Amino acid sequence: MEEVRTTTAWVATRAAHVKVDSLEIEKVVDGIQGAIPKVEWNFEGIHYFDNGPLTVQYLLVLDALNFCFWPDKDLSYDHLALGLKDALENDKSALDADRLQNYTGPQLRELLKWPRRLPIEEERVRLLHEVGLELERSFGGQAVNLVRSCGNSAESLVALIARHFPGFRDHSLYKGHQIFLYKRAQIFVADLWGAFKGRGYGDFYDIKSVTIFADYIVPAVLRQLGILKYSSALSSSIDSNKEIVAGSEEEAELRACSIYAVEKMRELIKRKFGKQVLSIEIDLWLWSCGVQNASLPHHRTLSIYY
Numbered sequence: 001m002e003e004v005r006t007t008t009a010w011v012a013t014r015a016a017h018v019k020v021d022s023l024e025i026e027k028v029v030d031g032i033q034g035a036i037p038k039v040e041w042n043f044e045g046i047h048y049f050d051n052g053p054l055t056v057q058y059l060l061v062l063d064a065l066n067f068c069f070w071p072d073k074d075l076s077y078d079h080l081a082l083g084l085k086d087a088l089e090n091d092k093s094a095l096d097a098d099r100l101q102n103y104t105g106p107q108l109r110e111l112l113k114w115p116r117r118l119p120i121e122e123e124r125v126r127l128l129h130e131v132g133l134e135l136e137r138s139f140g141g142q143a144v145n146l147v148r149s150c151g152n153s154a155e156s157l158v159a160l161i162a163r164h165f166p167g168f169r170d171h172s173l174y175k176g177h178q179i180f181l182y183k184r185a186q187i188f189v190a191d192l193w194g195a196f197k198g199r200g201y202g203d204f205y206d207i208k209s210v211t212i213f214a215d216y217i218v219p220a221v222l223r224q225l226g227i228l229k230y231s232s233a234l235s236s237s238i239d240s241n242k243e244i245v246a247g248s249e250e251e252a253e254l255r256a257c258s259i260y261a262v263e264k265m266r267e268l269i270k271r272k273f274g275k276q277v278l279s280i281e282i283d284l285w286l287w288s289c290g291v292q293n294a295s296l297p298h299h300r301t302l303s304i305y306y
């Protein structure tokens with residue numbers, strides 16, 4: 001994930017619409033005395049877990065569809081996590097590779113017990129098919145074989161996912177440069193690590209290389225903390241729920257500056273308090289604060305990446 005760090009830092013140092021405020025990072029870090037409040041993975045109790053390969057299959061499918069819930073104001077990530085969990089508990093073969101390749105939009109809705117069209121439903125179906133097909137072609141149909149082939153390296157797993165599954169190639173072009181964010185690939189690694197508590201399929205010797213997951217909740221929390229400052233034009237677009245175009249400079253800056261700010265926060269905690277914290281731990285803390293505050297304005301971009 002070195003390329004995520006270097007390319008997002010490149011954006012942050014040139015950004016025009018979003019600024020990272022180092023003084024505010026320092027205030028936040030001092031305020032918590034360098035100790036990130038601990039949030040349990042699955043604090044909501046909404047994820048499937050059986051300590052085995054089916055959990056890995058579940059998490060890969062979950063993160064293949066883990067994006068863009070906001071266009072339906074009643075839909076959230078929880079519906080997806082819980083819907084797939086219930087589906088699997090009713091039918092252990094619901095997420096088998098051959099089944100994934102054949103779901104239609106209405107069947108996916110039925111699986112998730114969602115009464116109407118899902119946001120960007122055609123893409124969700126296409127991505128399910130892509131996961132099923134590639135799992136079958138290269139991994140004997142099992143996500144657990146994908147995980148086994150990364151040699152306990154988070155870096156390798158993210159690279160392997162990006163190589164095999166085009167839908168996970170989360171990147172952007174900014175002032176002519178390619179910027180890497182890999183939100184869903186990295187969150188899959190983090191979900192394995194969280195679910196299996198760093199053991200078994202969740203054991204990665206380089207887990208500290210994972211960055212935060214640049215979604216639409218974490219930037220809103222960083223803004224509320226004063227760490228991200230937006231231009232007045234961007235502030236009013238976001239506060240009035242105006243869509244931020246996918247691929248725009250504003251979108252790239254929002255995502256890149258969020259990753260960069262948290263990396264700076266980590267460095268400061270290390271320097272000032274001598275503590276080594278993971279970006280994943282900071283992410284879960286910030287994200288859990290964000291989802292508990294429904295009135296927090298967030299940027300709205302139609303995207304399959306987050």
Ligand SMILES: Nc1nc2c(c(CN[C@H]3C=C[C@H](O)[C@@H]3O)cn2[C@@H]2O[C@H](COP(=O)(O)O)[C@@H](O)[C@H]2O)c(=O)[nH]1
Nearest residue numbers: 041042043066067069070076077213215216218287306
């Ligand atoms: N940065 C970051 N973004 C995350 C997550 C998660 C869920 N992670 C699970 C893992 C362990 C925990 O127990 C969590 O349940 C979802 N998202 C993103 O949020 C947005 C959905 O928001 P809303 O529309 O309000 O539901 C959407 O972009 C989605 O992709 C995270 O952890 N970090």
